[in-house]
Amino acid sequence: MSYRLSKDALTHAVRHLTRFxxxxxxxxxxxxxxxxxxxADILKELEALDLDSYGPGSAVEAxxxxxxxxxRIVHQxxxxxxxxxxxxxxxxxxxxxxxxxxxxxLEAFSxxxxxxxxxxxxxxxxxxxxxxxxxxxxxxxxxxxxxxxxTDVSDFYARINFHRLxxxxxxxxxxxxxARYIKKHIKVIRARQSFGLPVGGSAARxxxxxxxxxxxxxxxxxxxxxxxxxDDFRIFLRSNExxxxxxxxxxxxxxxxxxxxxxxxxTVVSSRADFIARLKHIVTDISDEAEGAALESLTxxxxxxxxxxxxxxxKLKKMNLLGFLQEEVGKDAFDMGRIKVIFRALxxxxxxxxxxxxxxxLSELVVFAKEVTLLMQALEGENAGCFNTLGEEIxxxxxxxxxxxxxxxxxxxxELFVRGTVxxxxxxxxxxEGLSSPSDRRQxxxxxxxxxxxxxxxxxxxxxxxxxxxxxxxxxxGASCFAKDEYEAWLKAIKxxxxxxLGHLFLKWAEQQREQLISKLNSSRDDHPE
Numbered sequence: 001m002s003y004r005l006s007k008d009a010l011t012h013a014v015r016h017l018t019r020f021x022x023x024x025x026x027x028x029x030x031x032x033x034x035x036x037x038x039x040a041d042i043l044k045e046l047e048a049l050d051l052d053s054y055g056p057g058s059a060v061e062a063x064x065x066x067x068x069x070x071x072r073i074v075h076q077x078x079x080x081x082x083x084x085x086x087x088x089x090x091x092x093x094x095x096x097x098x099x100x101x102x103x104x105x106l107e108a109f110s111x112x113x114x115x116x117x118x119x120x121x122x123x124x125x126x127x128x129x130x131x132x133x134x135x136x137x138x139x140x141x142x143x144x145x146x147x148x149x150x151t152d153v154s155d156f157y158a159r160i161n162f163h164r165l166x167x168x169x170x171x172x173x174x175x176x177x178x179a180r181y182i183k184k185h186i187k188v189i190r191a192r193q194s195f196g197l198p199v200g201g202s203a204a205r206x207x208x209x210x211x212x213x214x215x216x217x218x219x220x221x222x223x224x225x226x227x228x229x230x231d232d233f234r235i236f237l238r239s240n241e242x243x244x245x246x247x248x249x250x251x252x253x254x255x256x257x258x259x260x261x262x263x264x265x266x267t268v269v270s271s272r273a274d275f276i277a278r279l280k281h282i283v284t285d286i287s288d289e290a291e292g293a294a295l296e297s298l299t300x301x302x303x304x305x306x307x308x309x310x311x312x313x314x315k316l317k318k319m320n321l322l323g324f325l326q327e328e329v330g331k332d333a334f335d336m337g338r339i340k341v342i343f344r345a346l347x348x349x350x351x352x353x354x355x356x357x358x359x360x361x362l363s364e365l366v367v368f369a370k371e372v373t374l375l376m377q378a379l380e381g382e383n384a385g386c387f388n389t390l391g392e393e394i395x396x397x398x399x400x401x402x403x404x405x406x407x408x409x410x411x412x413x414x415e416l417f418v419r420g421t422v423x424x425x426x427x428x429x430x431x432x433e434g435l436s437s438p439s440d441r442r443q444x445x446x447x448x449x450x451x452x453x454x455x456x457x458x459x460x461x462x463x464x465x466x467x468x469x470x471x472x473x474x475x476x477x478g479a480s481c482f483a484k485d486e487y488e489a490w491l492k493a494i495k496x497x498x499x500x501x502l503g504h505l506f507l508k509w510a511e512q513q514r515e516q517l518i519s520k521l522n523s524s525r526d527d528h529p530e
Contacts, residue, residue: 003177
């Protein structure tokens with residue numbers, strides 16, 4: 001048995017990745033630049049790849065902060081496996097979509113599959129912002145609604161039952177080669193568990209929607225007025241409906257059929273008036289309505305690729321964004337979503353005073369390492385060298401809690417050195433040599449390349465085949481600090497050891513781009529917010 005992906009599915013996957021990136025939690029894979037530069041050759045090679053005989057590799061699995069004292073496990077998949085998994089999901093995307101309630105309805109609001117030919121996989125009018133406005137319009141237009149239940153699923157992605165997902169894939173795409181590959185791939189990634197989807201990528205988003213398709217239908221069959229965005233449910237109750245009865249029905253459906261449970265701590269029953277008031281506050285965001293109107297445009301979902309217009313941008317520049325941030329970060333239970341919106345507003349407005357604020361408060365802000373890194377890069381782009389004195393402090397932060405305990409924070413702080421936003425001296429680099437996780441080693445290879453640490457690469461180049469598959473592309477990237485002749489000779493020597501699909505194509509590209517490889521790391525590949 002053999003199965004090959006269609007050129008159409010592969011093209012959509014490749015263009016999605018080069019437009020939106022491979023993940024919304026890790027720094028994007030630097031190899032996405034290779035994907036953009038060599039699209040035609042990559043597609044040609046992958047069209048011929050037999051997925052039934054190809055064995056996907058493992059993913060980077062790391063701890064990431066979710067709230068002040070909450071955490072989650074997130075994943076980053078190597079480039080080749082990311083392309084193949086996403087293309088396989090695209091291949092059966094229409095079949096998954098048919099399993100869900102009609103797109104015209106409000107029930108299953110999020111991530112409605114729709115290809116735009118430019119890399120978009122989901123409808124652009126079904127963002128989180130659109131969901132908030134749709135709820136507000138729905139409740140205001142239906143006077144029979146008296147109460148609203150807000151609840152979500154506990155650890156949704158991490159608790160999706162793999163065997164249940166296998167059955168669902170068989171139901172929507174029985175004997176389909178893409179379904180076979182998806183099951184094989186997830187089984188490898190989640191080898192030690194019988195549950196969970198890889199967190200952070202687009203393929204998992206559509207599979208997660210499939211996992212709740214039967215629950216959407218069950219609510220409809222019970223006559224419940226409901227809407228859902230990923231695992232967030234809103235159930236609208238009439239005067240004769242009891243919240244306890246409705247929650248019991250939903251908990252039973254999720255528990256017995258899906259192996260999932262409701263998050264008791266986030267379950268709230270509100271009156272009509274309170275729900276409308278809270279929604280109005282959310283959609284006008286942090287401050288009064290005049291200021292909130294500018295920030296509202298920033299709550300668009302990851303796949304709604306818009307930017308505020310000039311008038312909105314001017315409003316942002318006049319707002320006390322740093323004051324908003326300080327207020328939110330100072331709360332005992334901060335709102336991660338709201339803080340991310342403020343950081344994105346700061347990244348767009350780029351106020352000069354943000355440079356001093358970040359330098360002064362870096363140790364208190366490291367838990368928001370991704371947002372801090374992207375903001376620092378944006379500010380450094382307009383004020384070259386403004387963070388040149390931070391190398392020592394960043395190094396200390398990487399080696400101290402919380403970064404020393406939380407991989408995701410550490411990875412993003414290292415990214416400041418990878419992109420050259422903060423210069424690093426060789427003495428600082430030596431202090432980081434003890435970092436040993438795959439993510440750390442990948443980052444260190446790129447940093448050593450930026451530092452032109454030819455001694456390190458010369459010492460270790462003979463052991464290339466002993467590096468993990470996750471590290472090898474970044475070692476090749478970093479080793480571009482070699483002189484031209486030495487680099488070309490070494491690439492020729494490792495060619496037999498790097499014979500994975502796309503491997504030889506990557507080596508050819510690296511040889512051609514040797515002089516530009518390090519400078520290519522400067523460009524932001526993380527323009528799209530969560």
